[in-house]
Amino acid sequence: xxxxxxxxxxxxxxxxxxxxxxxxxxxxxxxxxxxxxxxxxxxxxxxxxxxxxxxxxxxxxxxxxxxxxxxxxxxxxxxxxxxxxxxxxxxxxxxxxxxxxxxx
Numbered sequence: 001x002x003x004x005x006x007x008x009x010x011x012x013x014x015x016x017x018x019x020x021x022x023x024x025x026x027x028x029x030x031x032x033x034x035x036x037x038x039x040x041x042x043x044x045x046x047x048x049x050x051x052x053x054x055x056x057x058x059x060x061x062x063x064x065x066x067x068x069x070x071x072x073x074x075x076x077x078x079x080x081x082x083x084x085x086x087x088x089x090x091x092x093x094x095x096x097x098x099x100x101x102x103x104x
Contacts, residue, residue, distance in 0.1 A: 005078035013072045030074045047082035050075050
């Protein structure tokens with residue numbers, strides 16, 4: 001599978017003890033940075049896919065990549081030139097995803 005794209009970026013969260021920033025927030029921040037990487041690839045006309053799966057959680061892979069115990073693989077971003085035209089996402093109804101809350 002690693003040969004599917006000409007470039008694969010391994011995205012890693014390096015979590016550090018911090019009383020103001022819990023581990024989960026550090027991981028989520030790395031995920032947000034990964035999504036921004038994908039957005040940047042699309043803005044440049046490239047294709048990008050975020051993959052995880054067993055290879056993101058395998059201790060042998062982490063060891064082979066030289067990860068420290070406080071580092072987590074967020075995912076692998078496959079980047080390349082799209083082989084087919086990028087399609088626009090289908091239209092969504094926001095009502096299906098959001099709800100309104102009121103104290104009244």
